[in-house]
Amino acid sequence: MFNEVRRRRAVQRVRPGDGRALKRFRWWQLPFRALFYLRLTRDDGRRTVCAVDVRHWRNNSSGNVKACLYVDGRQHARSGLPAAFPVPGGVVEVRMSAFGLKRCHYVTADGAEYQLVPDGDSAEGRRAHFDRRHPALSRGVGFLSSIVLVVAVFLLVVQLAEQLTRADGVSPYVGAFSSPVDLSAWGNSVVGLITLTASTERALRLRHSWLLDGAAG
Structure with missing residues (x-):
């Protein structure tokens, strides 16, 4: 029920597009643009190609990142994120995290x-190509990313627990907790970068966990 309410609200935010042509993906847009495609068959049997174009640095009037839906190469609709674009047979849901897209799905x-x-020239497309060419290595990279985030969450929790239990109003009741890991400012910076x-x-694979990726953000 919650997802359905959220989807209806997102659909209401959609505005008509201006009909401009979809521009091809350029290599220098890798850090700032995501481009995904969906091929559908209409009720009359005609094939149509939908494209979702997200420019990470462009905001709408509300300050949200904007996504545009293109149909057969022309801008059909636009919306701030999270977005839900009506298309034949359903909707295309688009949502973003602090690190990139976390959802671009046809429902x-x-x-x-x-x-x-994803477009083959985009960062997401290159990551998908790497997965197809080197599936075992790709799984290893994905597993390593998950382990890194688990460790980062652990470090965050123990350091926060130490700070909280040092407070005068807390330590007499629960005792002072001493973190097993004591990182310097430099060490925390390195952990943050990793x-x-x-x-x-993970965002390049549209993987997102509220606990792992949310805590990292």
């Missing part, structure tokens, strides 16, 4: 979900 009327296909890299790698 059919009966609830089935399909992730859109965590950012791991979360970005």
